Amino acid sequence: MKEQRVPYRRTFVRLLGFLGPYRWSLAVSVALAVGSGLAAIGLVWVTKDVIDEAIHPRDERMLWIFIGVIVALGTARALLMMGRRFISGRQALGVEFDLRNALYAHLLRLSFRFYDRHQTGQLMSRATVDLQTVRFFLGYGLIFFFQNLLTIVGVTVVTLVLEWRLALVALAFTPFLVVLAYRYSHVSHPILRDVQQKLADVATVAEENIVGVHVVKAFAREEQEQRKFERASESVFGQSVQANRQRAIYVPLLAFVPLLAQGSVLLLGGWMVVNDTLTVGQFFAFNLFVTMLIMPLRMLGMWIGQAQRATASGERIFEVLDAEVDILEQPDAAELPAGPGRIGFEAVEFAYGETPVLAGIDLEVEPGRTVALIGHTGSGKTTVASLVPRFYDVTAGRVSVDGVDVRDVKLASLRREIGIVAQDPFLFSATVRENIAFGAPWATDEDVERVARLAQAHEFVAELPAAYDTMVGERGITLSGGQRQRLAIARALIMNPRILILDDATASVDATTEAKIRQGLREAMRGRTTLIIAHRLSTLALADELVVLDRGRIAARGTHDDLLTTSAVYRQIYEHGLLEREFAERVEATA
């Protein structure tokens, strides 16, 4: 993802915007936080009074009254805190919920162009790690910040009122603690992040070794692998020790600094008590107030670091949220009208940024016909096919289905009429049935079985542990390439599309399976317009017409016989010795 620096403050303010819908509950939690903060300060204040007004004058009645006040204040503080936690907790979860939904919804709308540029891992890291950082900050960080600030301000004011000279001495340590805590967070964070990165490296080495165990064993490379792993593991150790060293310096220091303040309160406060300028109760109170400040001050320092990281994460999330949705429906887009399934390309050009991919593509595919797109890797076959369901928009020219420009119709109505089988089909972690009915969740069991039979998938599905209810995909059982292919074909067929796009649907299967799939395809293609991206000659045999693409242009088109005489590119492909023989044999066989 491109690093473009957005002004820090703007990102921060934008992040706060997510709190907008929760401003009322935010206001209530702030009020409750103020209340519980005051109660906490009140508790120390009352302690002072207990000493000075009850214990010293030996007034037992007053003692019990004050104890009553302490219990009351303690109860009030607990209740206010409880309320604050319930309300702000709910709000925090709400913000997280909204943010996650917004991100997901946006990801759904981004086009293939976006996904061509961004890897899954990268996007996932934004949607998980960065989102976590932001939600923690917005959900808990802010309110804690406020609460801590409130305690600090409150204690400062109260101690200054009590005895300003002692207060100045006692509070002198506060800036140091904040700075120290901030520095710790600032210094340790990159190291801790690095530790995580190095741990991820260890995981990568381990994964490679274990997934590639056949190769490792076959080449008897266990020793070298061990060394590689140890290097990775040692660098985790080195970095962890580094992190640990920071911890060993900062954490004890963070405990030591407030102790200096307590010491000075003991000394100066004690001296003042001796000189009768401070009461014993106030001496108590100062000791307790200093203790009370330690946590908030440390948190404040860490909070600054947290806010910085959250803003950085926020920037990365906004990069996704701000990514332009480039495939948009026209405001007045209509449903794709009914039709036989004619596909038209008129002077189509397409470029990726500055890189031209397709130029001057003119192609008309008659309803019910099958056209095979052939050419070398990078010749533009897949791009041509991707323009029909409008996964990309043309740079110039137009693509039409049944005479209507694909940009003028509703996306859903267009894509519903196009069945697509990709080269390496993706199945979801769901049952076989759900996968087949992916585009038509309303399909009946009979429909599912019918298309599965058509796609020659029924036979193997029936043998799965739970037949159509077997879980497949990443969290289910692993299917072979050929089996996934056939499910993908069934998935495309259940939509009963006018147009089929097959991206070399038989590339990764063995010969016997391929024969089965081809049989399924022949059934499936009946009555539909089909575009096939082909590598194998046997696939070409399914086509009525062949279109040879070369460097983004149509180099030739026609039947096999035409092309042999007219197209050098095709001849080159065809003359591949093997194919020639096979063709001859098959002609014999059918003759």
Place this chain on the structure above:
Amino acid sequence: MRVWQPGSHLSMARGAQVEDWSWKRTLRRVSTLARLTAPYKARTALALGALGAATLTALAPPYLAKLALDEGVRNQDFGLLVLVVVAFVVAGALNLGASSAQTYFTGWTGERILADLRKTLFRHLQRLSLGFFERNRAGVIISRLTNDVDALDQLVTDGVTTLFQSTLILIGSATILFFLDWRLALATLTVTPLMMAGTAAFRVYSARAYRSVRERLGLVTATLAEDIAGIRVVQAFTREPASEENFRGVNSRYRAANHRTVVTNGLYFPFVDFLSSAATAVVLGYGGWLYFHGQVSEGTLLAFLLYLSNFFDPVQQLSQLYNTFLAAVAALDKIMDVLDEEPELRDRPGAVELPRIEGHVRFEGVRFGYGDGPDVLHGIDLDVPAGTTVALVGHTGAGKSTIAKLLARFYDPREGRIAIDGLDLRNVTQESLRRQLGIVPQEGFLFAGTVHDNIAFGTPAATRENVARAAETVGAHEFVERLEDGYDTQLQERGTRLSLGQRQLVAFARALLADPRILVLDEATSSVDIGTERKIETALRRLLADRTAFIIAHRLSTIRDADLIVVLEHGRIVEQGSHAELMARQGLYTSLYGDWAEVA
């Protein structure tokens, strides 16, 4: 602060279940940990010493505050006050030094132990036979080295320290409180049972709540990962609205689970605060009454209040520790299970080095099955003279790859024997066998590293010229040269930067460079573009020259060029011979051939 890792969400939803609490097992756990700590005795001792010192110095300040008030202030002895405050600061400084040393030494030792554990575990995995890796999912094995070691990390670095320190502080504070005034101490500590009961209840509820949060968050992440990976399908089938709704559902179930943690936390933490107010009330009320009767000093009251402000932290920390502890024990058990695995194949005591082989391979009545499973090979007899190219053909599951694995001695046969140049494979060392054996798997597995490293994978001593020559011979040189850094180009994880065909050529170059006497090759089924296809054919021909080769064949050209075609069906050899012979027979081969012919 975690970095997202592919597949990490799959192992996220695991709970800590410890099944076996028997003495024997517990003893073994302890001895495993003790063995790991043993080399670092000195540092461990230092860490423990520093820990004791840090705890003692941490306990001193409140008591010194009491002294300051009672002896210095009350007696108007300013000199003594200064002395006590100096002691107060010195205690703080000693604590600074001791906890610094303690943090450093514990951290160092802990990390060292983990690094050693990872190393031991990895070394053990390298020794295990292929069967182990085929029985267990890769993700599970990887997670032993990553997630489980991390779970131990929490215990080793933080947990142990917290356990000792919190316990010491609890006992220390309580002792001092009793020493100061046993009646007041007894009265104040009455809140402790309440605290413990509350904490125990909280622990149970919050552990349950967090488990379901983890599980549901795992589901959120898994859904997200899957939908991003499958976004093209989602869009192609216009499933956006349904996916969005599904995600909202998953997300809101996660929110609901999380809401329970808000409730448990929202009840518990204010409760703890309330208890501390209650304790303050007890100290001041009962303490005040005792003061009236001249039983305690003001300084004692101050010390009580200050001790109490730190008293509840250790209780809470100790109870939090329980979950860490459970997770760590569960992880340790899983790691120990792996360490207990014995390699199924070991070199025999008298195993000899396999001398340079000619390549005459014999299978004699070989019967084999995986684990306790049924036989997958039933009496295979096969005689392959040196230099022969054998094509193994048959349907999926006919036993082709099993034969290849037996030849590499990844497994031993149940019955019968496999011999190379007349030597039974079980009588030679695995290392000497595999050094003379080249294996090319289907997908041409590449490791992260340079192209050079990948080609020289089996022969690290190879010079740049050797590597280039091997690449040249298989026709990979041309495209490697075109990569931005030539042979020094870094390949990404699993070589995704190269096309399928290019990966295969690199794998061929790797095998050629290793120059094995016997080659086992699993031909890729995936088709590549036609130019590359032709290159692969040429490369293959060069690779096969002058050596015995077993090919699990998918390409028609390969099959037809083979010297011997072995047709397998249900673990038996049903036909063998040359292409012409088999075609003449009109058997299984002829019908299989029909399929290929159409495809190719």
